[in-house]
Amino acid sequence: MSTLTPGARFPDCALVDHAGNRRALSELVAGDPAVLQFYRGFWCPKEQTFLRRLIAFQDEVEVAYARIVSISVDPPEVSAAFRAGLGARWTFLSDADRTVQAQLGLRETTDTVHVPYVPAVFTLFPDLTIHRAYDGYWFWGRPTLEDLRADMRAITREIRSDWEAPRA
8 A cells, every 4th residue: 555645646447346347447537536445345344334424425425526436355246235235326346356456455464254455545636646545444544524525625626727606
């Protein structure tokens, strides 16, 4: 994770989504600010708690022209069921073969049973430049909704030339 720091560009990885379609991160971000979340898997109660926070945030993200993308090692069909059960409307990506996990160096080494991603959240500019990186190994290291709102506001203010209303 040492290269995944603010100011660095996040690698444009391509993975299979919850519907079985191969999707590139840049395609999903689609020119908007984004929250990129890596989670252990559907089975983790900490992940379920954090994802419920994101569910509460999804309406704001949608109307503010921003995106959320979640990635785990769960197979696409498991991601699809988890996503539906949560009521999430954003894309969940599957790295079941752990290829991207190895490239990014985001393997949680303490769990040798599931070999999951270390929980991490990145807020991204539209060009995939990292605004902030959160290490969520401990639950309190994850961003609050207030943190995410502040990050999205800062990114949007920087990229939108029309941030301030036009003057008559």
